[in-house]
Amino acid sequence: MAKRMGKKRLIAETGAGMHGVATATVAARFGLPCVIYMGATDIERQQANVFRMKLLGAEIVPVTAGTGTLKDAMNEALRDWVTNVDDTFYLIGTVAGPHPYPAMVRDFQSIIGKETKTQLQEKRGRLPDSLVACVGGGSNAMGLFHPFLDDASVEIIGVEAGGHGVTTSLHAASLNGGVPGVLHGNRTYLLQDADGQITDAHSISAGLDYPGIGPEHAWLHEMERVKYVSITDDEALAAFHTTCRLEGIIPALETAHALAEAIKRAPTLPKDHLMVVCLSGRGDKDMQTVMNHMAGAHPQETLA
Amino acid sequence: MSRLEQRFADLKAEGRAALVTFVTAGDPGYDASLAILKGLPAAGADVIELGMPFTDPMADGVAIQLATLRALEAGQTLAKTLQMVREFRVDNQTTPIVLMGYYNPIHRFGVEAFIEQAQSAGVDGLIIVDLPPEHDAELAAPAQAAGIDFIRLTTPTTDDARLPRVLERSSGFVYYVSVAGVTGAGSATSEHVGSAIERLRRHTDLPISVGFGIRTPEQAAAIARLAEGVVVGSALVDKIAKAERPEQAVEDVLALCSALAQGVRSARG
Numbered sequence: 001m002a003k004r005m006g007k008k009r010l011i012a013e014t015g016a017g018m019h020g021v022a023t024a025t026v027a028a029r030f031g032l033p034c035v036i037y038m039g040a041t042d043i044e045r046q047q048a049n050v051f052r053m054k055l056l057g058a059e060i061v062p063v064t065a066g067t068g069t070l071k072d073a074m075n076e077a078l079r080d081w082v083t084n085v086d087d088t089f090y091l092i093g094t095v096a097g098p099h100p101y102p103a104m105v106r107d108f109q110s111i112i113g114k115e116t117k118t119q120l121q122e123k124r125g126r127l128p129d130s131l132v133a134c135v136g137g138g139s140n141a142m143g144l145f146h147p148f149l150d151d152a153s154v155e156i157i158g159v160e161a162g163g164h165g166v167t168t169s170l171h172a173a174s175l176n177g178g179v180p181g182v183l184h185g186n187r188t189y190l191l192q193d194a195d196g197q198i199t200d201a202h203s204i205s206a207g208l209d210y211p212g213i214g215p216e217h218a219w220l221h222e223m224e225r226v227k228y229v230s231i232t233d234d235e236a237l238a239a240f241h242t243t244c245r246l247e248g249i250i251p252a253l254e255t256a257h258a259l260a261e262a263i264k265r266a267p268t269l270p271k272d273h274l275m276v277v278c279l280s281g282r283g284d285k286d287m288q289t290v291m292n293h294m295a296g297a298h299p300q301e302t303l304a
Numbered sequence: 305m306s307r308l309e310q311r312f313a314d315l316k317a318e319g320r321a322a323l324v325t326f327v328t329a330g331d332p333g334y335d336a337s338l339a340i341l342k343g344l345p346a347a348g349a350d351v352i353e354l355g356m357p358f359t360d361p362m363a364d365g366v367a368i369q370l371a372t373l374r375a376l377e378a379g380q381t382l383a384k385t386l387q388m389v390r391e392f393r394v395d396n397q398t399t400p401i402v403l404m405g406y407y408n409p410i411h412r413f414g415v416e417a418f419i420e421q422a423q424s425a426g427v428d429g430l431i432i433v434d435l436p437p438e439h440d441a442e443l444a445a446p447a448q449a450a451g452i453d454f455i456r457l458t459t460p461t462t463d464d465a466r467l468p469r470v471l472e473r474s475s476g477f478v479y480y481v482s483v484a485g486v487t488g489a490g491s492a493t494s495e496h497v498g499s500a501i502e503r504l505r506r507h508t509d510l511p512i513s514v515g516f517g518i519r520t521p522e523q524a525a526a527i528a529r530l531a532e533g534v535v536v537g538s539a540l541v542d543k544i545a546k547a548e549r550p551e552q553a554v555e556d557v558l559a560l561c562s563a564l565a566q567g568v569r570s571a572r573g
Contacts, residue, residue, distance in 0.1 A: 079363075079365070085484055179412075182411055195383075196411060
């Protein structure tokens with residue numbers, strides 16, 4: 001699209017760095033200069049992805065405003081975009097932002113749900129019974145959910161980052177702990193105070209550390225097509241360790257939220273229940289965060 | 305006739321442009337900010353834009369981002385901003401006040417309650433930078449029904465195909481953002497502004513105010529020869545940032561305002 005529109009430069013915001021790495025990759029492949037906006041806090045906790053982006057030739061701009069996380073990076077990317085709109089294409093990393101981004105990103109990401117549907121048809125000859133995905137802005141979840149929305153038999157569960165718990169002030173669960181508002185060009189559920197000021201989100205996973213959520217998720221929540229639950233930092237970490245040990249898979253901390261919900265639900269379901277969990281990211285990028293957490297919270301568990 | 309219409313009509317008769325000054329409400333604190341607000345008309349401000357602080361000022365450059373943070377840290381809220389306007393109106397009935405900011409605090413406050421209180425406080429216009437014309441009817445319609453002008457932004461990228469959409473139901477004046485970018489960014493050339501205003505005039509009879517990147521009396525004078533209004537914001541706000549005491553902030557902002565006003569008033573002499 002950038003090439004077709006004659007844009008010569010790519011910009012993106014990133015939280016965990018996955019979207020930044022993806023953007024830097026296509027920029028390298030197509031020979032376009034690339035600038036990635038990333039919160040200073042996130043740069044600190046996602047060093048591996050920062051290094052990957054640099055290897056791929058991207059320029060990383062640290063954003064220190066606010067809490068130095070995803071929303072601040074998005075503010076800064078929007079500022080760059082309005083300044084350089086003539087030659088710059090902005091790749092928003094989630095199903096949020098001004099129209100048509102939520103729809104456009106959904107349509108691109110829906111390859112996840114389409115492949116899931118086709119593969120399950122081939123292997124099992126039927127639809128899944130349930131879908132589970134983690135939701136920050138909600139792009140991987142929307143990608144999985146969207147092709148199944150009209151299949152009424154499929155139960156759909158989105159998992160928000162509960163941080164220290166949605167009853168505390170330290171979480172990133174916009175649907176379970178926020179109210180409707182307007183930010184970054186969309187009307188959706190936001191974490192905000194009584195004066196309409198956006199409050200800081202908290203999650204152990206940088207990719208879910210955002211005080212809003214894509215507007216289509218807000219709509220699916222209100223119409224009750226999708227059930228949105230939350231998983232705390234501790235539950236996500238426990239699921240992270242369980243999945244490493246039992247499956248040999250090192251999941252991203254974002255993904256660990258979806259896995260924690262799957263682990264909660266599975267024992268209550270019949271043996272032939274077909275559940276799809278979106279393994280949205282791998283955990284290599286989170287080694288430092290997990291090590292720090294083990295050293296701090298549970299010193300007896302350190303692997304050293 | 306609204307206060308904005310009256311002011312632009314009077315200045316047209318005088319043969320000069322309006323100096324439109326922007327400061328953030330509550331920066332550096334409520335009392336100093338109110339002192340600045342009350343002092344601006346005597347220092348030559350013809351129209352006052354009062355920024356409503358918001359945590360995520362995505363259309364603003366560093367100067368106004370920092371002003372916003374100072375105001376929020378000092379405890380500014382939307383209710384207090386309306387209170388400032390009320391206090392200003394105690395002894396000023398002629399200088400128009402335009403509230404400028406982002407939609408979320410108003411959305412949270414409740415549109416109906418906000419419009420009612422803004423009207424009774426003496427607010428004359430609104431500029432809501434993150435509400436595009438396609439989505440602003442829920443605020444613009446009740447505002448205009450209450451006699452509060454709804455001012456829209458046009459930019460170098462608002463082309464002839466889109467301009468009618470942006471100008472439809474605009475009132476008060478048209479704000480021309482002279483550079484693609486955020487507040488406080490580099491300034492546009494007089495040639496660019498001249499041709500942009502010519503293009504706007506083909507689409508509207510409303511007064512046109514030009515802003516973004518205007519910092520000095522000389523720049524203000526150059527724009528005052530071309531447009532009905534000259535907006536200065538970041539340069540004034542920078543004075544607050546650099547001041548060591550609130551009293552000094554008040555003094556320095558008003559001094560710069562006087563210098564800018566001289567520039568604007570001498571422009572067509």
